[in-house]
Amino acid sequence: MYYLQDQTMDAIARELRTSRSTVSRLLSTARDSGLVQIQIKTPSDRAPELERAIRKRYRVEVHVVPVSDMLGEVEVLERVSMQAARTIGPLVDSNAVIGVAWGSTVSTVSRHLTRKTTHGSTIVQLNGAGNTQTSGITYASEIVRRFGTAYGAKVEQFPVPAFFDHAETKNMMWQERSVRRILDLQDRMTIAIFGVGSMDAEIPSHVYSGGYLDSTDLDALEASGVAGDVATVFFRSDGSDDGIVLNSRSSGPDLESLRKVRRRICVVSGAKKITGLRGALAAGLVTDLILDESTARELVELSSPSNDPIFGFLNGLDGL
Incomplete structure (x- = not known):
């Protein structure tokens, strides 16, 4: 009315x-x-234009959050997270299985969720959070608990290390029935919610700042040309992940499994995550993208034909 x-x-x-x-x-x-x-909607709002360009280039649903260039990274993250929380709510239905990856961005999103009553829904933690310094249970469980409270859903934690010391240990653990139950639940996911990890972000991704990786791991990632990660599974800027040894020790879902989830919601704040975001998009990990205007503008500029090496090569041939 x-x-x-x-x-x-x-x-x-x-x-x-x-x-x-x-x-x-x-x-x-x-x-x-x-x-x-x-x-x-203001006359100077470029968000719709950026959304159209990203939607056309990457075939994803996209929400660009207008922000002033005067804002700091923390303020931008808060505004993007508020929009993400509003976007996620209508997508959550009863009997859903929602996978949630822990991290700085998703943690902020979880604080802005609004309540919605559902029935028979489950929130499942996507990747383990333990390391040599902490079990990670308090940090990760608080995030999934907020999602569970917001949607009246059952919460399933994943109490395993973020990274195993040996791939063989992980393979043996994955045969345990208690672990297998969580993995089977992840296989039935209807929605996955995650951010993009990056070593270069002004607000460091928790996987890089929380003691999960030692200097040997970081050197190996750099040698493999890693651009970023989703749920502690790493990939390059072209979306490839073959030969990245650390992935065999990660507790996160492999990229092929993640691509099978019907709705994959990625939240990104900060232009320094652009390389990781492009890798996630190239890998086909995203169906819905929420990001700030500055990052969206850079993504569009980097994706323009003038910055496409293949386009430039073909133009060169035309000139000949």
Whole structure:
């Protein structure tokens, strides 16, 4: 009545035979719960243009969050996370199996989720969080708990190391029935939610700053040309992951398994994650992308024909 029929609060109160303050409170609840979302379209807003370009180039659903260049990385992350939380809510249905990867970005998203009642849904942790310094349970469980609370869903943790010392140990652990149950649940995922890890981001990805990788691991990743990771599984800027040894020790889902999930929601904040984001897009890991305007602008510029080496090569042949 208020948003679609343009009725005043006084008119609504009379029709519903209630007070104006009750109508005001109901409208506030509708906004807080995500039932109503308000967007402002300004003449200078480049977000729709950027969204069209990214959608056309990468074949993904995309939400570009307008932000001022004056904002710091933390403020940008907060705004992107708020938009991500609003985007995720309508996509969550009853009987869903939602995989959640821990990390700095997803942790911030989890704090902005609005409540939505579902039935028979499950939140499952995508990758282990333990390392030589901590079990990681407190950090990872808080993230999945927030998702579970928001959607009234059952929560399944994955209490294994983020990286095993030996691939053989992981292979043996993967045969255990208690672990197999979580892996089977991950295989039934309908939605996966994750950020993109990067060593160069101003807000460091938790996998790089939380003691999960030693200097030998980091050197190996650099030697393999790694651009980033999703759920502690690494890939290069062209989307390839063959020969990256650390992946055989990772507890995260392999990229082929992740690609089978129907809805794969990636949240990115900060232009320094651009290389990792391009790798994730090249690997086909993303169906829905939420990112800030600066990162979107750089992604579009890097993806333009003038920056495409194949395009440049063909142009050269035309010139001959």
